[in-house]
Amino acid sequence: MRNLRRMRGPWRGGSGTVSSLVPVAILSLLAAVFMTQSGATFAYSSFQSPQSPVQTPPPAPAPTEVAPGPPEELPVVPPGESPVVPAEESPGVPPGEEPGEVTTPPAEPGAIPGEEAPPGAPTRAASEEEASSPIRGLSWAVLIDTCVVGLSSVWLCCGGLALVVFVLLMIASLVLRVT
């Protein structure tokens, strides 16, 4: 360590000592080992479908209708679950691009009567379970989320109110100036 402190030449900079880098370097190495062994999702495997493979896009409508929204870009509601808001509309294909011959519309997912999932087959409920938050049921998580939403609402309300007051004050000052 003393030798490090005595370093001269190109390895010696303007201020501080090289030895102060050693703990950071050791820490970095440990963090790197930990990160590579943590089994984290690497970017390479998540270019196109960063979301969980269990994600379920909305059911496909008939070919003549507008195609379903891209599953990657918007929050998707699993089939069978009525969304609070309408799902995103995908851009319509210009008429010229429609196929010349329209085939029979494909079956709506789960629309075949009497059809049952084979035992052991992944069901939508199970998929949703995995896809959504594992701590969704915990009250503190919901509480924090509600707080965030509440704060946003308060911010908006205050902003709106302050704007109204600001505009009124401006009008009042203009009126006073004119009179």
Added chain:
Amino acid sequence: MKPGSSGAIHAPRLILLSLVLLAFGLRLYHLDYQSLWRDEIDAILFARRELSGLAPLFVTPGHNGPLYYLVLHLWIRLTGDSEFAVRYLSLVCGVLGVPVVYVLGRRWVSGTGGSVAAFLCATSPYLIWYGQEGKMYALLLLVSAFSTHVYLQALERNRVYLWASYVLLVAASMYVHLLAVLIVPFHFLLFFLTRPRHRGAWKGWLVTFFVLTLPYVPLVRWEIPLLVGPFTTGHQFYSLPEMLTILFFSFSLHAAPHQSVLAIALYVFLLLGGLLLYVDPRAASARGSMKALLESRRESTILGLYLFVPVVCLFLVSLGMPIFTDRYLITVVPPFLLLLACGVVAVRLRSSALGIVCLGLVLVSNLYVVALQVHTKIKSDFRSAAQYVEEDGRGDLMVFLIPQGRPVFDYYHEDQFAWADAPYTNGGMGPGGVTRAMEEVTEGHQNVWFVVTEAELWDSRGLVQEWFESNSALLGKGSFARVDVYLYSLAAEETGTERGVS
């Protein structure tokens, strides 16, 4: 040369110009090498709409980037909608991001720090990837980083036009991507961190933050019900450490298929160096007091907040509604790069040679990953798939698994086929249901193309593929990156020679 002479003044500009040219070259090279993927095609289809069709998107629930589609609409009117043209818009935004990062670096780190940050920005594999993608992320980063710069200017000069510009930029960023709003809490905190310097600006600041709520109103109208309602996004939930790890890998090594411990350690080392060791030389001269110590760490603290506040905010939102994807947080790439630059400067102050070695190693790593990105088919290769089908010339029906693959295929395939979507089986449909659905779909057709991409989203058990295999003969198969195409003959007696392509 004397300091202050014209040559010394122009040197930083020349460096910046060189870095801009470097960024341009790296983004231009193999710009259209990757095939367009479904998100890019969706952007094109939105942008092809008339203006009257685009306007409603600004208030329609679930739209991430209506302003980008509008910009792209105007852009493709000028340039056409080829792969190259569509991606060139992102290239321009990505290149413009370099000087913005430089300016932020010069302000928060130093002249050298600004140059290092701009250098990292120019060669960043992550930013090059999104600078070559026909989506809103390069524009998002540009607008968001520029809004931060304008905000700092407004705090310093306290001019109405600067505050107004800031509001406009933040409003624009919100409509380029919904989650751009996550940068606002950082801006809010930044005022308090720099308050002693900008004491006179508080009135303008207050009014600006109130006005800032206005452009958000149309968004919040549908966002709040969505957040408090029983809405599921389909995104996976990630804990905060997982989010941070994913972001770290994305921003540093991005497309590298194998994560080298030493490469990761280098980035962690520079990041920690920026956070822990970097000391503002202007403030460091006043030694001794605790106040001076805090003052000298203020810039790295600000950058730390710039990096972590949006991530933590997204995590809080994700607690109720998982929505994390690394590119949604592309707005925090500038502070990541700036902290790396701080790390390089901090190391250089201790050992100039070691600082240069670190920067050189980062450059080697960046160029290696960039080379991988632009020479490996990573996005779903519909271009090759369409070419394969076209060259084959047979087939009278196309069955798509998943349906989102059809618009992408159509973009590359001029000739029109009759088409159908494969049945959705992840909802519980069994083999019997698949048989009925497929018989209905393929009725009256003899040679059927089956185009498969991201099948696990739609038919994770492979039931449709099984149906084809047991009810038809395989005439040909082409396998491409993330896309497979099969030609099946449904006529029982007909058999053909299998044609395989890898």
